[in-house]
Each structure stands twice: as structure tokens, then as C-alpha cells.
Amino acid sequence: MDATRNQTVWQSSGGNDLWNAHGNLYNVTPHNSTGKMGLVFDPVTDKAVNCLTVIILCTTMVSLGCTMEVAKIKVHILKPKGVAIALVAQFGIMPLAAFMLAKIFQVDPMEAVTILICGCCPGGNLSNVFTLALEGDMNLSIVMTTCSTVMALGIMPLLLFLYCKGIPNIQNNMPYAGIVIALIMTLLPCLVGIAINHWAPRYSPIVKKIGLSLLLIAAVVIGIISSITVGDTLWVVVSPKMTATAFLMPLIGFLLGYIMSSVFRLTEGCKRTVAMETGCQNIQLCSTILKITFPMEVIGALFLFPVLYIFFQGIESLLLIIIYRCYKRFKPAVKEKPIYLTVEGKAEEMKAP
Numbered sequence: 621m622d623a624t625r626n627q628t629v630w631q632s633s634g635g636n637d638l639w640n641a642h643g644n645l646y647n648v649t650p651h652n653s654t655g656k657m658g659l660v661f662d663p664v665t666d667k668a669v670n671c672l673t674v675i676i677l678c679t680t681m682v683s684l685g686c687t688m689e690v691a692k693i694k695v696h697i698l699k700p701k702g703v704a705i706a707l708v709a710q711f712g713i714m715p716l717a718a719f720m721l722a723k724i725f726q727v728d729p730m731e732a733v734t735i736l737i738c739g740c741c742p743g744g745n746l747s748n749v750f751t752l753a754l755e756g757d758m759n760l761s762i763v764m765t766t767c768s769t770v771m772a773l774g775i776m777p778l779l780l781f782l783y784c785k786g787i788p789n790i791q792n793n794m795p796y797a798g799i800v801i802a803l804i805m806t807l808l809p810c811l812v813g814i815a816i817n818h819w820a821p822r823y824s825p826i827v828k829k830i831g832l833s834l835l836l837i838a839a840v841v842i843g844i845i846s847s848i849t850v851g852d853t854l855w856v857v858v859s860p861k862m863t864a865t866a867f868l869m870p871l872i873g874f875l876l877g878y879i880m881s882s883v884f885r886l887t888e889g890c891k892r893t894v895a896m897e898t899g900c901q902n903i904q905l906c907s908t909i910l911k912i913t914f915p916m917e918v919i920g921a922l923f924l925f926p927v928l929y930i931f932f933q934g935i936e937s938l939l940l941i942i943i944y945r946c947y948k949r950f951k952p953a954v955k956e957k958p959i960y961l962t963v964e965g966k967a968e969e970m971k972a973p
Contacts (some may be wrong), residue, residue, distance in 0.1 A: 667759030669845055677802075677908045678809040681769075681836075682695045683831030684745040685813015686824040688766050696763040700893070705884050706764040707771065709877045709898040714739045717872045718865075719786060725861040732787045733794070734922045735865055738906045738929055740779045742768035746930070747900035749938045754944055755774055756893035764897045769810055772905075773803045790829045798913030806905050857924050866925065870933040873942060892944070896937070903930045 695702050697839040718739025722732040743765045751761040777796050784790050817824045856862070875899030903926035910923035 623679075634775060649960075655774065665845060666916055669842055672842050673911045674805065676835055676838045676842070677805060677904045678722055679831040679834045680745060680904045681806050681809035682816075683749075683828045683835075684765065684769075685810040685815075686749065686817045686827050686831075687745075688810075688817060690814070690818050692759045693763050693766060693871040700882075702757070702760050702890050703764055703767055705881055705886065706760070706877075706894045706897050707768060709873075709880050710743055710768050711740075711771070711775050711779065711859040712765070713876045713880070713898055714741075714869070714873050714901065715783060717869055717876075719783045719867060721865045722787065725865060726744070727861050727865070729787060729790050729860060730918065731786050732919075733784075733790055734910060734919075734925045735862075736780060736783055736787070736868075737799075737909055738901055738926060739813050739869065740772075740776045740783075741901045741903075741906045742772040742902070743777070743897045744900045744902040744938075746933070747896045750896045750900065751893050753941045754892040754896065755889065756885075756896065757889045758893075760890055760893045761897060763892050764893070766810070766814075768897070769806060769902070773800065773807065776803060799909055802905065802909045802912060805908070806902075820939055852957055854949060855929055862925060863928065866928040867932045869929065870899040870901075870936050873901075874936065895940075900937070901926075901929065903927070903933075933957060 655728045715736070716739075718735045727735065745765060747765060748758070748761050752758060777799055780794055780796070780799070784794055813824075813827065818828055874895045878891050878895040880898075881894040886894065906926040906929075907923060910919055910925070914923075
């Protein structure tokens with residue numbers, strides 16, 4: 621319907637929250653800007669989208685768990701240098717980048733929360749695909765995704781609590797309990813996938829195929845429903861500020877992840893792995909947190925911000941893969957040094973095997 625835009629402004633008033641225990645909004649102050657309103661799903665549609673969002677998250681995490689091997693996880697735990705550096709990059713670079721971009725672009729409070737939640741999420745399973753294309757360390761990639769997912773249960777709420785202090789009027793309104801529940805929803809399916817791969821590995825390929833099929837179907841359905849229901853307010857998500865943020869966040873993660881791993885002198889394959897793991901966020905988890913834990917009247921179309929993020933994440937990753945492949949193809953051949961053996965007091969050159 622045509623109306624002035626109702627932008628949610630979070631009020632700071634002692635013990636008052638943005639919404640009460642029943643999810644009813646109060647302390648909302650509208651201010652004007654031109655546009656169309658279409659922020660509210662009808663109850664049936666809202667529940668349907670919530671269920672499909674949970675299905676996407678669970679199937680994705682079960683499929684991810686089916687790629688994990690206990691033996692390989694143990695190897696990196698016993699030699700944790702690469703994983704430790706990658707985790708510091710994941711939970712150090714991305715939340716800070718999200719916070720700084722929200723400050724630089726001076727986005728609205730709810731937009732800042734959306735960006736911050738995306739930045740604090742653990743690594744996503746797309747990083748494993750991109751790592752493979754970049755000829756990185758697949759074992760490190762999978763183990764890092766596993767560790768970041770597990771550690772997010774404690775680190776993500778802590779990071780949100782700390783960074784929310786720097787954003788006015790949102791610290792007391794962050795639904796920490798809902799975020800923890802969403803993280804548990806992430807861990808349990810992942811553990812199921814690990815168990816399947818460990819005790820019944822012959823079923824892992826089947827589970828991954830079924831999971832991918834359900835993921836694609838549910839994503840298409842959600843896209844259709846969301847475009848019909850909140851299509852008039854998608855301009856909030858694709859505004860210049862949010863678009864610039866979605867473009868810069870993964871790029872910052874890729875670059876600083878590579879630089880950080882270079883400082884600690886990891887191998888080239890590990891450097892590319894850490895870069896991918898840092899810039900690639902778990903957007904399924906981000907979408908679930910935004911859609912499930914915030915009332916629709918508050919989050920509006922912003923729960924689709926992860927879709928914009930993954931679009932730029934994919935484009936930038938593909939560009940990096942193309943650059944790497946071109947570099948590998950056209951780089952000068954390394955001249956092999958001759959090997960000398962001493963035979964009867966004389967040095968003779970022989971060809972390297």
C-alpha cells in the first residue's frame with residue numbers, strides 16, 4: 621500500500637525493549653521518506669517462510685557435516701596453527717569490518733544490526749567449494765568451517781554484545797537467546813552429518829545430493845514468496861549504502877585473510893584457504909537469525925541482505941579464481957636447479973627425477 625516509509629528507530633529507555641515478550645512492538649518512532657510499505661507477511665506466509673528458512677539451514681548443515689572426517693579434524697587439532705590463525709581472521713576481521721562499514725556509511729540502527737550479524741557469523745560451506753577451485757588446503761578449509769561453527773555458539777553472542785555498545789539504542793534490544801537457539805540449530809544438524817559420514821560413509825553422497833536438492837527448492841520458493849510479499853520494500857536492501865557494504869565486506873575478508881596468513885608465513889595453499897574462509901560467511905545462518913529472531917515488523921525486507929552479500933561474495937570469489945588460474949597458466953616456468961653427485965672424486969650433473 622502507498623504510504624510514507626515507517627523506519628524503525630530503536631529507543632533507549634532504561635529497561636524498555638523494542639518489543640515485549642509476546643513480540644508486540646512499542647517504542648517505534650516513524651519518520652518520513654518516500655516509498656511504499658509492504659513489511660508485514662500474513663501469519664500463514666510468515667510461518668511458511670520461517671519453516672523453509674529452518675529447512676534450508678538444517679539441510680545445509682547436515683550436508684556440510686557429511687564432508688567432515690573425524691580423522692582429519694584430529695590432525696589439525698593436534699597441529700592447530702593454521703586453524704588458530706584462520707579463526708582469529710574469521711572472528712576478528714569480519715565483525716570489525718562489518719562494524720566499521722556500518723559506521724562509515726552511517727546506516728540506520730536495524731541496518732547496522734543486520735550488517736553486524738552477517739559479519740559475526742561463522743564461515744559458510746561455499747568456502748569449501750571456492751577453496752577447492754583455488755587449489756587450497758581442503759582439510760584446513762573443512763576443519764575451519766567446523767571449528768568456526770562450533771565456536772560461534774559462544775563467540776558470536778559475545779561479539780554482538782561488544783560491538784552493539786558502539787551502535788546507539790540497540791544493545792538492550794538484541795535477541796541473544798534467539799541467536800543462541802539458531803546457533804544450536806546449526807550445530808545439531810552438523811553433528812548428524814558428521815555421524816553419518818563417520819559411521820555410515822556410504823550414505824554421505826546420497827545425503828549431500830538430497831540436501832542440495834532441498835536447498836535449491838526451498839531457496840526458490842522463499843525467493844518467490846519474498847519477492848511477492850516484500851517486493852515493494854526491496855529498495856531498503858539494495859540501497860546504495862547496503863549494496864556498498866555487501867560489496868566491500870567479502871572483499872575485505874578475502875584480502876585481509878590472505879595478508880594475515882602471509883604475516884604468519886603459512887603455505888600458499890593455506891593462505892588461499894584462510895582468505896576464502898574469512899570472506900565467506902554462513903549466509904543461511906544469518907538469514908535464519910534475521911528472519912526467526914526478529915519480528916517481521918522490525919526486520920522488514922532486511923532479512924534478504926544475506927542474499928545480496930552472497931551475490932557479491934560469489935562474484936568476487938569467481939574473479940579471484942579466474943585471476944589465480946590465469947596466473948598459474950601464464951607464470952614463468954620455474955627453472956630446475958641441477959643436482960650434482962660426486963662419483964670417484966668428480967662432480968657429475970644428473971637430471972632431477
